[in-house]
Amino acid sequence: MKTRKFLSVAFFALVFGTTASFGQKSVVVGGAEMFPTKNIIENAVNSKDHTTLVAAVKAGSLVETLQGKGPFTVFAPTNAAFDKLPMGTVETLLKPENKKMLQTILTYHVVAGRMSVADINKAIKMGNGKATIKTVSGGTLTAWKKGKKMYITDEKGGMAEITIADVNQSNGVIHVVNAVLLPKA
Numbered sequence: 623m624k625t626r627k628f629l630s631v632a633f634f635a636l637v638f639g640t641t642a643s644f645g646q647k648s649v650v651v652g653g654a655e656m657f658p659t660k661n662i663i664e665n666a667v668n669s670k671d672h673t674t675l676v677a678a679v680k681a682g683s684l685v686e687t688l689q690g691k692g693p694f695t696v697f698a699p700t701n702a703a704f705d706k707l708p709m710g711t712v713e714t715l716l717k718p719e720n721k722k723m724l725q726t727i728l729t730y731h732v733v734a735g736r737m738s739v740a741d742i743n744k745a746i747k748m749g750n751g752k753a754t755i756k757t758v759s760g761g762t763l764t765a766w767k768k769g770k771k772m773y774i775t776d777e778k779g780g781m782a783e784i785t786i787a788d789v790n791q792s793n794g795v796i797h798v799v800n801a802v803l804l805p806k807a
Contacts, residue, residue, distance in 0.1 A: 649789045651798060652700075658790040662688045662696055665791060671798075674704040674712060681716045682724040688732075692793035695733040697763070697774060697782065699802045707802055729759035730776070730805040736795050739772060739787040761805040776803040 648655045652669030663685055666672050675698055679685055688694065704712050715724045733755055742765050745753035753765040755774075764775040772784045782801035789796040 647790065649786065651786055651789055651796075656789045656791070656796070659792055661793045662692075662694060662791045662796060664689070665789070665796070666698065671700045671702075672698060674701045675699055678704075678712070678716065678724060678728060681718075682721060682728050684725065684728055688793075690793065692791075693734075693736040694758075694794035695735060695737040696794065696796045697731045697733075697784070697799045697803060698796045699731065699782070699799050700785075703782070703799060703801045726759050726805060727802070730757050730761050730763075731799075731803055732758040733763075734758055738795060739784070739797070742772065743767070757805075759805060763803060774799060774803060777806040778804045780804055 648657050650656070651665075652671030654665075654668035654670065656665040656669070663676075663679070666679075666688075667676050679688060688696070714720060715727065737755070742753060742755075745755070746765055746767055751766060755763045755765055757763060761777055763777075766773055766775065772787070774782045774784065776782075780801060780803060782799035782803055784797045785800050786798035789798065
C-alpha cells in the first residue's frame with residue numbers, strides 16, 4: 623500500500639513537473655543550461671564560452687541595459703571569436719579610455735526586438751536572399767544563408783556563422799556567433 627501511494631505521488635510529481643515546464647525549452651551554451659526564465663546577463667555569466675563577452679559588457683557599462691526589459695536580440699561572440707581578433711585588441715578595448723568604442727562594438731551585436739531564426743529566415747526570403755538588420759548602435763548587419771547555415775556579415779565585410787540559434791531569454795533571444803562583428807569606423 624505504501625509503495626503504491628509513493629508511486630502515485632512520484633508519478634503525479636513527474637507529470638506535474640513536466641507539464642509546468644512544458645514549452646520552456648532550455649539550451650546548453652558553454653557547458654551551462656540557459657534558462658528562458660532568466661535574462662540575457664543572468665544566463666551569459668554562466669557560459670564558459672562567453673567570459674570575454676561578459677567582461678566586455680561589464681567594462682562597457684552595458685550590464686544594466688541587457689538586464690532590462692528589452693526585448694533584445696543579441697548576436698553573442700564566443701571567446702574563440704574574440705581570440706580571432708588581432709593580438710591586443712580585446713585588452714585595448716577593455717581599457718576605460720576606450721569605453722565608447724567598446725560600447726559601439728557591443729551594441730552593434732544587439733538588435734531591438736526579438737528576432738528568432740525563423741524571423742531572420744523570413745526576412746532573408748523577402749529580401750531575395752539577404753536581410754538587412756538595423757542594430758542598436760545604428761549600424762546594419764546583413765543576414766544570409768548558404769545551405770542550412772545562416773551567416774551575418776558586418777559593415778566591414780567580416781562574416782560570422784550563427785552556431786547556436788534561438789537561445790531564448792526572459793528579455794529576448796541570443797544567437798551564438800563564431801566571429802566578432804565590426805561596424806564601420
